Amino acid sequence: MLKDLFKKPQNELELTGSAKAQKQAIVNIPDELCTTCPSCKKTIFSSDLEDNLFVCPHCGKHLRINGRQRLHLVADEKSFEELWGDLESTNLLDFPQYDKKLQAAKWESKEKEGVITGIATIGSYPVAIFVMEPGFMMGSMGTVVGEKITRLFEYAQAQGLPVVGFTASGGARMQEGILSLMQMAKTSGAVKRFSDAGGFYLTVLTDPTTGGVTASFAMEGDIIISEPEALVCFAGPRVIEQTIRQKLPPGLGRAEYLLKNGFIDKIVARKEQKNFLIKMLRTHQQQTKEVQA
């Protein structure tokens, strides 16, 4: 019994190779025996946490996880093929300290940019997929993030694939100034063309999705679902409080609040997400076929 506590988990979520190294870099999920839930403060065994898809077994809090872990949770095994993984940001505006920040982000996240793009199958249905990486400068959108998302929609349109996207972002990347703002228009344009061509786009909002990403492709899905309690907003609660100097209603900016106000379709817990995606992909694949026939 006691021995089992010290045993590394041997379940399907156990990560291998380079992915394992990334896991260690995520602050929220230390590679230790135990961790404390940031919400209910109870102790969770790391093995239990992995078994439970990084959702607190006590209170159901969905912990932040990195992009590769998300891919692992939804894509069929070994089905993911990365596209444009070699695109890297440069310091276009010569912004002070941006080079250093990029370097640190790469080292911490083991990713080259704030979004991972590619193709995969989910329940055998082929999809174009993007997963934002909160560990890379908080998933902020600069020119490379915008370019990869845009290319993914253009590619999906050409190939007749649906797009599934997981958002996690602090908003536009300040260090790229106006060029990062322009990515909101660029990505929205690509989503619009894809949509006009009949493409199906499903967004999964995860904690946190804010600012320029909320005000562009995060809110442009045909179906928009969210993880429980995810912060999803244009302006964060702290910014609003500072602007209007009033106490905010409880839950403002959380997924449940958005659901009540009619801005998202559904809240789907992490362990239900893959099944939900499969159901929606099946539904829309049939429709596409009917339209073609």
Add this chain to the structure above:
Amino acid sequence: MEAKVRVAAAKAKNRPTGVDYITGIFDEFTELHGDRRFSDDPAIIAGIARIGQHFVTVIAHEKGKSTKEKLARNFGSAHPEGYRKALRQMKQAEKFGRPIITFIDTAGAFCGIGAEERGQGQAIAENLMEMMTLKTPTLAIFIGEGGSGGALAIAVTNEVWMLENAIYSVISPEGCASILWKDAGRAAEAAECLKLTSDDLLALGVIERIIPEEGKDLQTTFSKLKAEIMEFIAAKQKLAISEIVEERYQKFRKIK
């Protein structure tokens, strides 16, 4: 410090606002209110105008003049219903083949409880998508402050022009300085780094034209702008609709 001077000029109290441009440039203007969803947002003025022989749809941020009016107009910071009013009238312009001219002057989309509750992010996102494929020529003119998503939400257009002393930025210099250096007092330095002046933006390929400001002689600026807008409309009307839409997509697509 060049950028700092431009920021001060763009935000100057006596700077002409949206209504000044509308009355100074167009031959007639009929304001049309409301988003047909929730309310009428006074931070954005929209309606139909005539310029020479052309009828156009005009949309403008309006900050207001007196303190009372500024409060009523929320200092030109729109709520979601402002962007939805703009979109409603843009779709109508598309239906009737009217070119669209927008005037941008806002510190940003409003950050408040009501704005969040009614989907500020969703409203902006929808405008970005819909504006990209409008089947009519579109032009945005930055006349003062161009604050981030709140400015972009009515500026996804075929061409973007800027008054010499207007600014356009992803974040306010104060906001940038307080996030980066925890010191809003370093705003002047941040303004320089953000590349937010009309010269910077022309060099970056984000805007097509700078409109020189002729000191205090507003009439000269207005009549020059009037002539240039009429030339713009005449030139775009020679193109096929598909070319106009493609030109707009490529304008933003090329920025990487």
